[in-house]
Amino acid sequence: xxxxxxxxxxxxxxxxxxxxxxxxxxxxxxxxxxxxxxxxxxxxxxxxxxxxxxxxxxxxxxxxxxxxxxxxxxxxxxxxxxxxxxxxxxxxxxxxxxxxxxxxxxxxxxxxxxxxxxxxxxxxxxxxxxxxxxxxxxxxxxxxxxxxxxxxxxxxxxxxxxxxxxxxxxxxxxxxxxxxxxxxxxxxxxxxxxxxxxxxxxxxxxxxxxxxxxxxxxxxxxxxxxxxxxxxxxxxxxxxxxxxxxxxxxxxxxxxxxxxxxxxxxxxxxxxxxxxxxxxxxxxxxxxxxxxxxxxxxxxxxxxxxxxxxxxxxxxxxxxxxxxxxxxxxxxxxxxxxxxxxxxxxxxxxxxxxxxxxxxxxxxxxxxxxxxxxxxxxxxxxxxxxxxxxxxxxxxxx
Amino acid sequence: xxxxxxxxxxxxxxxxxxxxxxxxxxxxxxxxxxxxxxxxxxxxxxxxxxxxxxxxxxxxxxxxxxxxxxxxxxxxxxxxxxxxxxxxxxxxxxxxxx
Amino acid sequence: xxxxxxxxxxxxxxxxxxxxxxxxxxxxxxxxxxxxxxxxxxxxxxxxxxxxxxxxxxxxxxxxxxxxxxxxxxxxxxxxxxxxxxxxxxxxxxxxxxxxxxxxxxxxxxxxxxxxxxxxxxxxxxxxxxxxxxxxxxxxxxxxxxxxxxxxxxxxxxxxxxxxxxxxxxxxxxxxxxxxxx
Amino acid sequence: xxxxxxxxxxxxxxxxxxxxxxxxxxxxxxxxxxxxxxxxxxxxxxxxxxxxxxxxxxxxxxxxxxxxxxxxxxxxxxxxxxxxxxxxxxxxxxxxxxxxxxxxxxxxxxxxxxxxxxxxxxxxxxxxxxxxxxxxxxxxxxxxxxxxxxxxxxxxxxxxxxxxxxxxxxxxxxxxxxxxxxxxxxxxxxxxxxxxxxxxxxxxxxxxxxxxxxxxxxxxxxxxxxxxxxxxxxxxxxxxxxxxxxxxxxxxxxxxxxxxxxxxxxxxxxxxxxxxxxxxxxxxxxxxxxxxxxxxxxxxxxxxxxxx
Numbered sequence: 001x002x003x004x005x006x007x008x009x010x011x012x013x014x015x016x017x018x019x020x021x022x023x024x025x026x027x028x029x030x031x032x033x034x035x036x037x038x039x040x041x042x043x044x045x046x047x048x049x050x051x052x053x054x055x056x057x058x059x060x061x062x063x064x065x066x067x068x069x070x071x072x073x074x075x076x077x078x079x080x081x082x083x084x085x086x087x088x089x090x091x092x093x094x095x096x097x098x099x100x101x102x103x104x105x106x107x108x109x110x111x112x113x114x115x116x117x118x119x120x121x122x123x124x125x126x127x128x129x130x131x132x133x134x135x136x137x138x139x140x141x142x143x144x145x146x147x148x149x150x151x152x153x154x155x156x157x158x159x160x161x162x163x164x165x166x167x168x169x170x171x172x173x174x175x176x177x178x179x180x181x182x183x184x185x186x187x188x189x190x191x192x193x194x195x196x197x198x199x200x201x202x203x204x205x206x207x208x209x210x211x212x213x214x215x216x217x218x219x220x221x222x223x224x225x226x227x228x229x230x231x232x233x234x235x236x237x238x239x240x241x242x243x244x245x246x247x248x249x250x251x252x253x254x255x256x257x258x259x260x261x262x263x264x265x266x267x268x269x270x271x272x273x274x275x276x277x278x279x280x281x282x283x284x285x286x287x288x289x290x291x292x293x294x295x296x297x298x299x300x301x302x303x304x305x306x307x308x309x310x311x312x313x314x315x316x317x318x319x320x321x322x323x324x325x326x327x328x329x330x331x332x333x334x335x336x337x338x339x340x341x342x343x344x345x346x347x348x349x350x351x352x353x354x355x356x357x358x359x360x361x362x363x364x365x366x367x368x369x370x371x372x373x374x375x376x377x378x379x380x381x382x383x384x385x386x387x388x389x390x391x392x393x394x395x396x397x398x
Numbered sequence: 399x400x401x402x403x404x405x406x407x408x409x410x411x412x413x414x415x416x417x418x419x420x421x422x423x424x425x426x427x428x429x430x431x432x433x434x435x436x437x438x439x440x441x442x443x444x445x446x447x448x449x450x451x452x453x454x455x456x457x458x459x460x461x462x463x464x465x466x467x468x469x470x471x472x473x474x475x476x477x478x479x480x481x482x483x484x485x486x487x488x489x490x491x492x493x494x495x496x
Numbered sequence: 497x498x499x500x501x502x503x504x505x506x507x508x509x510x511x512x513x514x515x516x517x518x519x520x521x522x523x524x525x526x527x528x529x530x531x532x533x534x535x536x537x538x539x540x541x542x543x544x545x546x547x548x549x550x551x552x553x554x555x556x557x558x559x560x561x562x563x564x565x566x567x568x569x570x571x572x573x574x575x576x577x578x579x580x581x582x583x584x585x586x587x588x589x590x591x592x593x594x595x596x597x598x599x600x601x602x603x604x605x606x607x608x609x610x611x612x613x614x615x616x617x618x619x620x621x622x623x624x625x626x627x628x629x630x631x632x633x634x635x636x637x638x639x640x641x642x643x644x645x646x647x648x649x650x651x652x653x654x655x656x657x658x659x660x661x662x663x664x665x666x667x668x669x670x671x672x673x674x675x676x677x678x
Numbered sequence: 679x680x681x682x683x684x685x686x687x688x689x690x691x692x693x694x695x696x697x698x699x700x701x702x703x704x705x706x707x708x709x710x711x712x713x714x715x716x717x718x719x720x721x722x723x724x725x726x727x728x729x730x731x732x733x734x735x736x737x738x739x740x741x742x743x744x745x746x747x748x749x750x751x752x753x754x755x756x757x758x759x760x761x762x763x764x765x766x767x768x769x770x771x772x773x774x775x776x777x778x779x780x781x782x783x784x785x786x787x788x789x790x791x792x793x794x795x796x797x798x799x800x801x802x803x804x805x806x807x808x809x810x811x812x813x814x815x816x817x818x819x820x821x822x823x824x825x826x827x828x829x830x831x832x833x834x835x836x837x838x839x840x841x842x843x844x845x846x847x848x849x850x851x852x853x854x855x856x857x858x859x860x861x862x863x864x865x866x867x868x869x870x871x872x873x874x875x876x877x878x879x880x881x882x883x884x885x886x887x888x889x890x891x892x893x894x895x896x897x898x899x900x901x902x903x904x905x906x907x908x909x910x911x912x913x914x915x916x917x918x919x920x921x922x923x924x925x926x927x928x929x930x931x932x933x934x935x936x937x938x939x940x941x942x943x944x945x946x947x948x949x950x951x952x953x954x955x956x957x958x959x960x961x962x963x964x965x966x967x968x969x970x971x972x973x974x975x976x977x978x979x980x981x982x983x984x985x986x
Contacts (some may be wrong), residue, residue, distance in 0.1 A: 028770055056769040061799030065762035068796070072729075072753060072766030078773075080766075103411040164410050205409045209751050209771065209778035210417035210725045217741030219412045226405060226411045234410065288848030353807045406743050414741025420967045421745040423702035428505070428540030429570045430624065444686040448873055449912050451705065452711035453622065468701035472901075473909030474709030486909070490594075507902075508881070537821060539706040539902055 003190035004254045009183055013176035016041030016144045016183050017083060017169075018107045020151030022053045023191045024107075026081035028073035030058040030066040036173035037085040037111040044081075051157055051269055055081075063088035067095035067106075070092045074104035075215050077206040080235040080343055082106065085114035085173055086127045087266075093134070099166045100135030101231065102215060105158035106166040107151060107203075112277070112328075113173040114363055114375075122364035123174040123328040126275060128305065129338045135231055137167040137238050138306040140276045144181040147171050149255055152191055161201040172328075174364055175278040187254060202261065235307040243312075244305050260300040260309035263316050265291065269298030271379045272317060274325045274343060277301040279360075279367035283326070297376050307340050314349040321383035322354040324375045328361040335391045354382035360394040425452065429471030431486040433464050439483035446475035446484060497550040498640060499560040503579065504569035507539040509534075509627030512653065513567070514545035517631060519649035520641055521549045530552040542573065547641075565638060567630055569613075580605065590634045592626045600678040609637030611673040613665075620665040621658070628662040632669025641669045648656065690751040690876035691721040694982070699748040703738045705949040706906025710870040710898040710915060711812050713733065718781065718810065719750060721802060721880040722835070726779040729764045731793065732898075733785040734819040735812070757792035760784050760802035764807045772806060779808060786813040786827035801860035804890035808883050811853065811893075814900040822903035826851040830970050831963050832955050839958045849970050850893045854895045855977065858929055863890030866928035866937070869897035871916035875926055875937050886930070905954035917949040922975040933985040934978065946971055 009220075016317045017040040021029070030222035031041040056073075060066045061083050066396050084092065089110055099106050114120040115127050121212035128138055137157065149170065171177065208217050214252040220228050243259035250256030252292070265287055266272060273378075275283045280301040290297045300316050302309070317323060327337020340357035348388060358375050361367035371394050382388035407413065433446075439459045447455035454468040456473065464475065465483045474486040500517065504510030510534040518528035546560040566579065567587040574591075580602035583589075587604045591597065592647060594614035601608070611633045611639050614628030620629075628650065635641045646658040646666055692742035698719045705712035711734050719726060728750050729827040730739035736758045738747045740754040741936060755763050771778040782797075787795055789811040800807055814873045816834050817823040824834040830849045837846040854867050855962040864886035876896070883892045899914045906914055919938060923946060946968040950956040959967065 013895065027773060030766070056773055058765055058769060060765075061802070062761065062795060063730050064758050065796045066797055067766070068759035068762035069753070069766040069769070070421060071759075072763035074766075075753065075768040076767050076770045078766075088894060098756065101411060122797040161433055185460060205411075207727065207751055207753055207767070209727045209776065209780075211751055212746065212749040214414040214416075214741050214746055214750075214752040214754070215411075216752075217412045217414035217743060217746070218754075220739075220743045222403060223406045223743035226403060227410075230407075230410050273409075320934070412743070414745040414746040416741075416749045420700055420749070421742060421747050423541075423699035423704060424538065424700035425707075428707060429724055430689070434962075441801055442686060446691060448689050449713065449870070451716075452699055452701065452703075453699075453706075453716045457788055465701065470707030472911075473831040473907075474708055474912055477909040477913055537819075538737070541704055620811045 001252070002028070003162055003194070005188055006104050006184040006186040009144065009185060010180050010182060011169055012038035012039060012178055012191045012335040013142070013144050014111065014178070015043050015145055016147045017151065017171070018047065019185050020148040021107070021189045022047050022188065023082040023376055024053050024081070024152060024155050024195065025048070025188070027078040028056045028058065028070060028080045029082065030060045030069035031083050031133060032060050032063045032066045034063070034088040036084045036113060037083050037109070038108060039177070050393075051276055053218070067092040067099060070106045071099040071102065071104050074106050075102055080106050081108070083111070085110035085111040085278040087116050088126045089131055090115055091172060091319055093131070093160055096131055096136060098216070099139050101227070101232075103231070104166060105164055107154045107158055108166065108168050109151070110168050110170045110284040110313045111173040111177045112170050123172050124362045125170070128170045129329045129331070132306050133167070135165070135235070136306060137165050137235070138170060138171045139167065139242075139304055140302065141176075142278055142280045142301065144176060144179060144240055145181045145255065146257060147176065148183060148185065148254065149249060152194060152269050153249050156195055156198065157238065160241060161204065163234055164204055165234055165238065170277070172278045175195050186284055190253070194249070195346045200212060238307050239304065239309055239311065257303060258301070260304040260312045262303060264299040266298035266299065266300060266316055268296060270296040270321045271376070271383045272298050272320050272321060272323045272371070273375060273379070274300045274302060274339065276305070277328060277398065279326060279328060282367055282369060286369055286376060290373070290376050295376060295380055297380070302339060306338070306383070313343065314346050317350045319351065320378045322355060322356070324356045324358060324366060324379035326358045326360055326375060328367065330359055354379070356382060356388055357391045358394055359392070362395070365395055418480045424467070429469060429489055431471040431473060431488050432466060432469060432492070433473070433475050434487045435461060435463065435483070437461055437482045439481045443480065445478050446481060449474050449478045459471045460494060461468050497548060497554070498564045500560065500565045500567065501560045502545040502547070502564040503566040503573050503576065504536070504543050504545070504627070506537055506541045506543055508569045508571055509625050510543045510545045513569070513627035513631055514547045515652045516628070516646070516649055517547045517634070517651055518549070519652055520631070520645040523648055524641065525646040527552065529566040529573070533559060542576070545666045547549040550612040555622070564588065565590065565634070567634060569626055569630060574601070586647045588638050590630055590637055592630055596674065597676060606678055607637060608678065609677050610668055610676075614670060616668045616672065618663055620668065621661040629669035633673035635671045636670045637675050648673065687731060689873045689877055690825050691922055692874070692881065694722050695723050697751050698724060699738070703747045705734065705738060706902050706908070708901045708911045709734075710911050711814070713814050713870050714896055714898055715783070717876070718783070718880060719879050722779055722781065722884050724750065724937045725777055726750060726781050727767055729755055729760050729767070729780065731755050731757045731760050731784050731788050732819065733787060734814070735783055735785070736819070737795060739783065757784070757788040757804045759794065759796065760788060760793050761805070761809055762796045762808060765800050765805045766804070767804045777889060780806070782807060782809040784819070785810055786815060786853070787817045787825045790853050798860065801857060801862055802890045802894065806887050806890060807895065808887050809894040811895050812898040813895060813900050814903065816900070816903055818900040818903040824898070827853065829967065831959050831967050833958060844963065845958065852974060855897070857893040858932065858934060858981070861932035862890070862893050864885070864928070864930050865893040866922065867895045867897070867926055868916040869919060869926070870910050870923060871919060872926060872938060879937070882928070891898070896936065899953070906952060910952050914949065914952050917944065917952060920944050921946050921949045921971065925948050925975055925978055927978060927982060934981045935985065
């Protein structure tokens, strides 16, 4: 059974985020505007004003309150949605942890932007990285269509009875939030159909007035340990669930994304570039040109960042001769980029091969074609036993 | 990993359920004094019961009596009684009651 | 190494007693470690405090599960089922109570020191703060510590009139404790 | 037997529900917060949801593993999120037609300091929430540190008295007046000595919350932190009203009026003598405190007169 063809619109990533949320029929929405996400919050308000979206739209006084509003509404039983970026995300930090620990299936968009400290109104994945230990599921997309599709998949993942976890859908601020592309918007009835399986599942615990049940009790000793253990086991289950949902989405809507990771021309590849977000698009083009020059290179696109897709990465990278990881963020306390640092924990399973860390594309700087060509050349050299540099901040060397 | 722990929560996260387990402290043991009523003076106005923070004064029909399982011996009932009908008596006086 | 576990209620000075004990032993050249265990502070809620003393530096950072000595500040806590769990053989028991111990409360307990510290505290300090009196009783019953070391460390914690009253309360605890060998 | 001249106090008639809390819970003996917490559901009824936060109420409002200390639905929050969580709850219950009274119950530490911004936000949005502050003028759960509700000259562990230190150096934030400026559907100040006044205000709150935001500021002295004898905490509330230290007033749609007017208020020493919180203040300190109290009362009075 296939979904009907949707309406195609040429709209920006932000607008796509609003459409993606709207067609999933959220009941309580709270969003505080922040560059580069503002258009998303405005578009949602417009949908409500036009009667297109029947939801409680709460004009909160700050992102911390935005997260608290959707958290509590979700615990009361509502489907909820919010969106933020950078400064807003770190301002939510305590509420982020409560949302995940209360196991509230909130779906949030994060238009990635550099975090405060060095003030910057520019793209970078530092905000996602800085929230990786809050217990949320974090997924990163590459283009506008994927924003919409991933939001739909995010509800089916978050509200799944076996998961019950909030999901953060990340897309690059500026590079995607302002990028206009032709995007197919599926009919809302088809989205209902795709999300219908959730209704056959047992109901999750809800907070109801007059019922002597309390949310957020103190976890005393083993009570605390048990709740954390259940949370981590749910995160483990997320990995296969992401793959299952991707398949179901592809079977129904006709678009597959690979689930936890996408493997592009990796079958016979000897060297791999690991990338995520919009940069992965550019990497595809350079992989193709390099292939024509006879270099056996492939790309692994990381979609699921939390939980880290260890098993799929080991399977995809085992036996390769060298890997180059492009991080669009940095890891305070390590010289490698964060995704590279996490990949290195799998080195014992992948094999004692060179894993080169590249930090690029910070603060709206481009992960451009020459940079990616350089990455592939150096990784290729390392694969042939030539000396290589473990960590390269590409912009610093230009 | 062999899990030996028996689940405390039926839910995924930390929820309490008063129907399943209503907690209660033996606050009566915190007391160093207890209220003793002189029924002659009492006119059943109930202010002692209204002002009692643990709300542990039982309505006995024509006077109120503190539930000694919970009374913390704060002495507010004695202070607030408009007819000074309540005296606070050291627990030691009742030690032999066991 | 000697491990001392002090049981009291919020507001009875159990935590302070554990620290004072540690200070006293430092005056005799011992290594010490003292810390309390309680969730939220509440007047009346049970509190337990630990003090370890040794000749060499103390590295464990755990609760005390096998105490050499128990100090119980509130007689009501005798009802605590877990009170004596883990008490080492030859264990010592210091109890604040108006009543004598008629029978051995636990088989590992060889020596007990009982004193009506509440009574002494009310007489000397004017309020039911029995902790320093019990420390005097502890010194007399265990002989691990000289009374003078206790008296010398109190000025680190108290001053003026309150200090003088607590010094008397400690001395009376030392003299009036009733020691029994079981 | 003395002939029963007086019938039971009228306040009993305001109760529509049993006490929802277990008999023995972890509040200090003589604490007005315990009376407030038990009193509110007796008047508002059981169909409410408490949203609470770390503070003196947390160890009782929030459970311990599966165990709970009361029969009410509640949600535990950190101090930055109480009225915003309450917003999420009330918006959704309202949407699905679920009858509910969502009540935020926090101390002054949350309301005037950490959680002030979301409180102001929820009030400005006129959310259908009753926000109750139990004001013990400091962070009492953690051992009596100062908050912005701690009065001028008060000794706390973070505004100690010493060779130089003379207690808190600034006047406290007047949160009731700040909330008046948000023009809530209804607001009021209340305290435990005037239980009928408090009960009436709770009943009005339950009515008005159907229309919009309700703010209740309850004066709740802390026996331990203020060093009051535990039997005197209700008397402290009474004298706070009688010295105009804590005037009792209310406001519907931003129009304030006194609910209890004191003909000839007592000097501030009638209040300060009941506690050791101000015991280090000499004549000059007490005079300064009296001046601050008089000025604040005059401001409230002028606003009430304006709407007479």
